[in-house]
Amino acid sequence: MVVDIPPPELARHPLRQLASDRWAVAGGATIVVFLLIALAAPLLSGLEGHDPYTYDLDAVSDTGAPLGFGGGISVEHWFGVEPMTGRDLFAIVVHGARTSFLVGFAATALAVLIGVAVGLTAGYLGGWYDRLVSRFIDVLFGFPWLVFVIALGAIAPADLPKQLLIILVIGLFGWPGIARVVRGQTLALKQRTFVVAATALGAGPGHLLRHQYLPNLTSTIIVYSTMTIPGMIGAEAALSFLGVGVPPPTPAWGRTIGDAVGWVQTDPMFLVFPGTALFLITLAFNLFGDGLRDALDPRTRGLKR
Amino acid sequence: MRRTRGFTAVALSAMLLMAGCGANAADDSDDAGGAGKGGKLTVLSASTDINFDPAKSQNLAITTLGLVLRRLTTWDIQPGKTAQVVPDLATDTGTASDDGKTWTFTLKDGLKYADGTAITTADIKYGVERSFAAELSGGLGYHKGLLIGGDTYQGPYTGGDLASIETPDDKTIVFKLKAAYGDWPWIASMPAFTPVPKAKDDPKAYSQNPVASGPYQVSSYQQGTAVTLTRNPNWDAATDSVRTGGPDEVVFQLGQDATVAAQRLIADSGDDRDAFGAGFVPPAQLAQIEQNASAKQRLVTSDAGALSYLALNTRRGALKDVKVRQAIQYAVDKSAYQVATGGAAGGDLATTLITPGIPGRAEYDLYPAGESGDVAKAKQLLAEAGQTALSLTLLSENDQQSLAEAQAIQQGLQRAGITVTIKPADETTVTDTLTGDKPDFDIAVSSWQPDFPSANGNIQPLFATSEIGGGGYNISRYSNAEVDRLIEQALATTDPAAAQALWAQADKRILQDAPVVPLKYNKNSFLHGSNVQNFFVAAFPAYPNYLKVTLKNR
Numbered sequence: 022m023v024v025d026i027p028p029p030e031l032a033r034h035p036l037r038q039l040a041s042d043r044w045a046v047a048g049g050a051t052i053v054v055f056l057l058i059a060l061a062a063p064l065l066s067g068l069e070g071h072d073p074y075t076y077d078l079d080a081v082s083d084t085g086a087p088l089g090f091g092g093g094i095s096v097e098h099w100f101g102v103e104p105m106t107g108r109d110l111f112a113i114v115v116h117g118a119r120t121s122f123l124v125g126f127a128a129t130a131l132a133v134l135i136g137v138a139v140g141l142t143a144g145y146l147g148g149w150y151d152r153l154v155s156r157f158i159d160v161l162f163g164f165p166w167l168v169f170v171i172a173l174g175a176i177a178p179a180d181l182p183k184q185l186l187i188i189l190v191i192g193l194f195g196w197p198g199i200a201r202v203v204r205g206q207t208l209a210l211k212q213r214t215f216v217v218a219a220t221a222l223g224a225g226p227g228h229l230l231r232h233q234y235l236p237n238l239t240s241t242i243i244v245y246s247t248m249t250i251p252g253m254i255g256a257e258a259a260l261s262f263l264g265v266g267v268p269p270p271t272p273a274w275g276r277t278i279g280d281a282v283g284w285v286q287t288d289p290m291f292l293v294f295p296g297t298a299l300f301l302i303t304l305a306f307n308l309f310g311d312g313l314r315d316a317l318d319p320r321t322r323g324l325k326r
Numbered sequence: 327m328r329r330t331r332g333f334t335a336v337a338l339s340a341m342l343l344m345a346g347c348g349a350n351a352a353d354d355s356d357d358a359g360g361a362g363k364g365g366k367l368t369v370l371s372a373s374t375d376i377n378f379d380p381a382k383s384q385n386l387a388i389t390t391l392g393l394v395l396r397r398l399t400t401w402d403i404q405p406g407k408t409a410q411v412v413p414d415l416a417t418d419t420g421t422a423s424d425d426g427k428t429w430t431f432t433l434k435d436g437l438k439y440a441d442g443t444a445i446t447t448a449d450i451k452y453g454v455e456r457s458f459a460a461e462l463s464g465g466l467g468y469h470k471g472l473l474i475g476g477d478t479y480q481g482p483y484t485g486g487d488l489a490s491i492e493t494p495d496d497k498t499i500v501f502k503l504k505a506a507y508g509d510w511p512w513i514a515s516m517p518a519f520t521p522v523p524k525a526k527d528d529p530k531a532y533s534q535n536p537v538a539s540g541p542y543q544v545s546s547y548q549q550g551t552a553v554t555l556t557r558n559p560n561w562d563a564a565t566d567s568v569r570t571g572g573p574d575e576v577v578f579q580l581g582q583d584a585t586v587a588a589q590r591l592i593a594d595s596g597d598d599r600d601a602f603g604a605g606f607v608p609p610a611q612l613a614q615i616e617q618n619a620s621a622k623q624r625l626v627t628s629d630a631g632a633l634s635y636l637a638l639n640t641r642r643g644a645l646k647d648v649k650v651r652q653a654i655q656y657a658v659d660k661s662a663y664q665v666a667t668g669g670a671a672g673g674d675l676a677t678t679l680i681t682p683g684i685p686g687r688a689e690y691d692l693y694p695a696g697e698s699g700d701v702a703k704a705k706q707l708l709a710e711a712g713q714t715a716l717s718l719t720l721l722s723e724n725d726q727q728s729l730a731e732a733q734a735i736q737q738g739l740q741r742a743g744i745t746v747t748i749k750p751a752d753e754t755t756v757t758d759t760l761t762g763d764k765p766d767f768d769i770a771v772s773s774w775q776p777d778f779p780s781a782n783g784n785i786q787p788l789f790a791t792s793e794i795g796g797g798g799y800n801i802s803r804y805s806n807a808e809v810d811r812l813i814e815q816a817l818a819t820t821d822p823a824a825a826q827a828l829w830a831q832a833d834k835r836i837l838q839d840a841p842v843v844p845l846k847y848n849k850n851s852f853l854h855g856s857n858v859q860n861f862f863v864a865a866f867p868a869y870p871n872y873l874k875v876t877l878k879n880r
Contacts, residue, residue, distance in 0.1 A: 076662050076737050078698075084669040086613040105609060105666050105730055174724075175755045180747075264724035268748045269733045280726050283585040283610035287617070 035240075035316035045312020051305035055298075059118040066112035069099055073116045073272045077107035092290035100294045103277075104284050114294050116272040121302065124188055124267075125254035131192030132253070133246050136199030141230060141238070143200070144207025151204070158197040166194040167259070174265045183268050191256045199245050206238055240317035247310035251303035258299055274299045362859060362876030367573035368601035369872070370587040374550045374580050379533035380453060380520035381462035386777070387515050388871040389604075392569070393555060393576060396521075396539040398431050398450060398499075398514040402568050403871045405862040409779045411511045412567060415445060415521065415539070419511035426506030426820050431514065433497045438560040439523065440538040447499035449521035451491045455482040457518035461529055464797060466516045466777055471792070474502050483529070508820040512778040541571030553578040570860070572876030573600075584608050584727075591853040592621045600877055602854035602861055602870065608727060609668035612851060624854050626861060630674045630682050630847035631868030632775035633784070634667070636735060637760075637801040637842050642768050644716055651840035653707035654769075655693040656700045658843050659738030664697075666734040667727075667846065676844035679833045680784045683865045684776065686826020692837050704742035717745040721759060721767035724750035731771050763795040765803060772801055773848060779866045781829030786813050789836050804841035 039045055058065065066072055080093055085105035087093035092101030092110070100110035143154040170190050177186055210216055216233050224233070260266035261275030269276065274295040281292035369390075376390055377383050385391035387401040400414035411419050416431040423429075437445040454473075457465055459481025470476045474490035490502040503510070513519075526537050534547040541563075542555035555576040563571060579601075587603045588611035607615070607625065615621040636658060644650045660675045667673065674682070677691040695703065708716065718739070722732035729750060736746040749767070751759070760770055776783025787793055791810050793800035809832055816828035837844075850868045854861045860874045 074737060074740075076659070076734070078662060078665055081665060082613075082669070083671065084613045084616060085609050085665050086616075104613070106662070106733070107665075171752070175751045264726065264729060264750055268750055269729050270736060270748075276729075280730070283608055283726065284613075286589075287610060287613045 035313075038316040039312055042312040042315060044308045045316075048305040048308030048310075048312065051301055052309060055118055055302050055305070056122065058115050059122045062112075062115040062119050065115050066109065069109065069111055071098070071109035071112045073108060073112040074270050075108065077102065077109070080107035081105065086284075086287055087291075092288040094290065101288075101290050103280075104288055104291060110291065110294055113272045113277060114274070114298055117274040117277065117295060118298065118302075120184070120261075120267050120271060120273045121254045121257060121299070124184065124191065124257040125250045127188040128191040128195060128253040128257070129246055129249045131188065132195035132249060133199055133242060134196075135193070136196035137203050137238070137242060139196065140200035140203025140205075141207055141234060144204040144211065145226070145230060145234065147208075154200070155204070158201055161194065161197045164194070166190070167263075169194075170260060171263070171265050183266075184271075187257060187260060187266060191253055191260075195249065195253060195256075199242070199249065202241060202245060203238060206241055207234055210234055210237055244310060244314040244317055247306060247313055251306035251310075254299070254306075255303055362570075362572050362878060363574075364879065365573045365600060365857075365877035366575040366577060366597075367858070367875060367877055368597060369576065369578045369604050370582040370590065370601055371578050371580055371604040372582055372584055372587070373604075376553050376578060376580070377533045378536040378544060379462065379529075380465070380517040380522065380536070381457035381459070382464045382533060383517040384464070384466050384777075385517055386775075386867050386869055388568075388867070388873055389869060390578070390872065391517055391520075392540065392873050393542045394536060394538050394540045394544060394558075395517070396566070397517065397519040399511050399519070400515050400568055403864045403867075404874075405864055407864065409864065409866045411515055411778075414515070414566070414568070415450070416514070420514060422506075422510070426508065427503045429501045429503070429510050429514075431499050431501075433499075434565050436562060437539070437565060438562075439521075440543045440558040440560055442560055443523070444496070445521050445539060446496040447493040448496070449523050450499055450519060451487070451493050452482060452524050452527070453520050453522035454491060454518050455479075455488050456522060456527065456529070457481075458485070458488070459483050459529070465518055467518075468513050468516060468777070469518060472503050472505075472507055472510075472513065474504050476504075482524075505818045506820045507817065508822065508825065509778065509780050509782060512780065516777070541566070541569050542576060550581050552580060569873045570876055572860070572874075578604075585611065588853060591624070591855060592618060594620065594624070594856050599855040599857040602858050602875070603852055607851045607853050609666075609672070611853075612668050612672075615853070620856070621853065624856060624858075626852050626854065626863050626870065627671070628848075628850045628863040628868035629865050630849055631866065632773050632848045632850070633676055633679065633681050633844060634663075634673070634731075634771065634773040634846040634848055635676070635679075635842040635844050637770050637772050638840070639765055639768050639770075639801075639803055640805075640839075640841050641765070641803045644711070644713055645718075645768060647711050647713075648839055649707050649711035650713055650716065652693065653704045653711065653713075653742065654739065654744070655704075655840050655843050656695045656707065657704035657739045657742035657744060658735060658845070659698045659741070660845055661697040662734040662738060663731060663845050666730045667848070668851075671849065673846040673848040676847050678844060679788070679836060679842070680781045680829060681776065681847055684779055684781050684784060685822070686781050686830055688830040688833070690834060692834070693840075699738055699741070701741045708742065708744075714743075715745070716743070717747070718768040720746050720748045721756055721770045722748055722750050723753050723756045725753075728771070735769070735771060760801045761795070761797050761799055765795070765801075770801060771845070772799075774799070775867055775869075781826060781833070782817065785829055785832050785836070786817070789813070789832075789841070802841035804836070804839065806836070806839060809836055 080102045082088050087102045087104055094101040098109050103110055143151045219233050258275030261273040262279040266275055267273045277295040284291050380395055383391050388403050396414045398416045399411050399419050402410040402412040413419055415433055417434055420429045420431050456462055458479045479485050479488050492500040523537055538558045541558055541561045543558045545556040546554045584605050585608055588607050590598045591603055615625055638645050638651050680687040720732050722728045732748045739746050787799050789804050790813050791805040794803050812832040816825050819825040852870050857878045859878055860876050861870055863870050
C-alpha cells in the first residue's frame, strides 16, 4: 500500500473513486446518520417525549413483560419499552449510539496514536528497540485482554469513570495491529529512493519522519482507523454484554442486547432494535473502510467488486 | 447463614397462587409409596462447584449435601406442613438437661458409612471439631459461639479436642453449652454435625470426596462440569425417615446459565424430562412460561420467604447519620424493585426484618411510604441532615438480574436527589467485599434465607456486632449495644413465646436505626421436567426438597 503520488492529485482522485463505490457511499451515509442521531440523542428522545432513565411501570404487565404489540410499540413508545422497567426503548437505542461512538472513536484515536508512534519509531530506528517493541507487540497479541478487563473492572476505584476506563483499556490493547502495519510500511519506505535521497542530503530524523514517512503512511492510517472503529464498538458492546462495560443505567447497546437475550421468546423486538443498530453501524464502517481502501490503494484501484 | 442468590422471582396466575401449596401437593403427591425408584435425575445448577465438606458448607438440610451426608438431626419438609426438626442419625432430637445447657443424643443402631464401617459418635464430635479449624472456615457456624470453649478453640489439627463435646461411648454424644439454648435441635441439623471419620479426613480433598452416610455417594467429580452421585449400598432406608432415595443416580450439571437451564426445562425434551433446575427461574422465562401451558404446570413457586433488602453501610460517610438512612427508607421505590424481580407474584413488599412464616413475627411499618416511596419525605429528611448532594456507590453483581435490581434502586433514590453510582463486580468480589474486612461500598442489595425457621435466623446473622466482617453477613456493619443485648437475651430464653417477643422487639429496634431497607419477601420459582415427581417447595425453606424427588417409571 505504498503511495508516492504527490498529495494534491491523491486527494482528488480517490474521492471520485470513493463516490463511485455505491456500497461505500451507503456505508458512509449510514455512519453520518448514526453520528447525527448520537449527537442529537436528547433532542430525538425529547421529540418522542421520553428519556432513557425514567421508569414507567404502567407500560409493563404484572410480570414485567411489556404490554401491547411488539414489546409495547405505540405512538407513545416508538420502539416499545424495556421489560421489567418500562423505560423507553427508542430513547435507550438513540442514547446507546452515543456510548458506542464515544468509546469507538476515542479508543480508536488512542490506539492509532500509540500504534503509529510505536510502529513508526520501531521501523525507523530498528535495532534492539525494534526487536523489543516487536516482542512486546507479540505478547500483547497473545494477551487475554478480555479476562484482564474483567479483573480490572473489579479492582478499579468506583470514582474512576467506567467509560474512561473502557476507552483506555480497549485503546491500550488495540494498538498492536496498527503498530505492526505501520512498522512494516516504514521499513519498506526506508528503502525508497526519495527517502534515501533525503537522508543523503542530510535530513534529520524529525524532517524524515514528518515530511517523508508520515505523508506516505496517511492513507494506510486512515483506512486502518476506519476498519478499527467497528472493532472497538464491538469490543465495547461485548464488554457491556458481559456486564463489565459501561455501568447501568447509561444506555449501551451491548448491555441491552445482553438483557434482551433472555426475553427473545416473549419480546423479540427488545433484541431486534439494539441488535439492528449495532449490526448496521459495524457493517457501515466496514463497507466504508473497504471503499476507502480501494480508493486509496493504487493496487486495488479500478478493480470492480 | 445463607445469602440467597440468583434469580428471585416469579410469575404465576392468580389462580395458581390461590391454590398455593395445594397446587404443589396435588400435582406431585400421586406417588407417595415406594414407586418411582430408579432412573437418572439431573439437576441443573449455576454453581461451578459443589463443596461437600460439611465444615465449609452452608447447604440447607434438604438440598445437595443432604443426599450424601446425614447429620444428628435433620428437617422433615413436606408440602403444606410447617418445617419440623426430626432425628436423623440420632434416635431423637436430643434430650436437654434441666438447666437447658447440656444436650444428649443417642445414635440409631446399624448405621454404616458407604464403605461398611460403623458410624460412631466420635466421628460426629470430630466433624464438629474440624468446623472450628481456620482452613475450613466458611460453613454455618451457629454452634461455635454456643459450645463452651468454642470462642478460643482452633480445631483438631492444632488445638487438640474440644472438651465441651463428650462421647462416653460409641452411641452417645453430649454437648455442653455456655447458656441454655432452646433451638439446639435445629443447630444439630447443620452440616457440621455430619460424622467425619478421622482416618479419612483430608481437609484439602474432603470437599470433593466425602465419606457418605446418606443414600448416595460421590462417584465422580469434574470441577465446573458435573458431579455424579450413585447409590450408597450401605444406606438403610429403615433408619431414615426423610430421604426417599428414589433415583439410582443423581447428576449435577454445573455452570449452567440460568436462562439456558430454564429454556431447556421449558422445552422438556430427552433427558431434560428427568431434570430440575436448582436456581430460580429468571423473570424473562417466567413471562414466557405464562404462555406455555405445559411449562406452567411444571413451575413450582414458594411462599413469600427470604428477605431481599438494601444494606446501608452504616460506617461510611453520610450513611453514619441515621437521618440519611431514614431518608433512604422513604426514597426507595419498592414497587420498581418488585417488577424488576418478576412482578407482584415475585414476592410481597417488605417492611419488617422477620420474614412471614416465622413464628412470632409482628407486622409493622416504621416508614409508611406506599409502594413506590415518599420522595417529599425523603427530601425533607435529607435537608434536615444537611445533605444536598448525596452521592452513593451501589455494589452489585454483574449479572443481568442483579443489575436490573440495582437500577430499580438507583432510579428510586435518584428521585430524592441522591446520586447512585452502580459498581458492578463478579460474584466472588461482591461477596468478599460485603462480608470481608474491607467494605468498600455504600449500599448493596442482598437477600437472606434463614437457616432454620426461627426469628434468630433472621436477626442474629445480619445485625449482631459479632457478625461484622470476617465472612459474617452483617453487611451494613450495624453495631448497637442495646440490640446485641436483646439478641443475647433472646438466644438464652428457652420459652419460645418469650423468645419470640424479644426477637420481634429487636426487629423493630433495629429498623429504628435503619441499617437496611427491607424490600421484598421473595417467592422463588423452580421448574422441573415432566418426568420428575414429588417436587415441591414448602413454606420453609423456599427451596425444593431434593431428598424426596423421584422419577416416574417410564
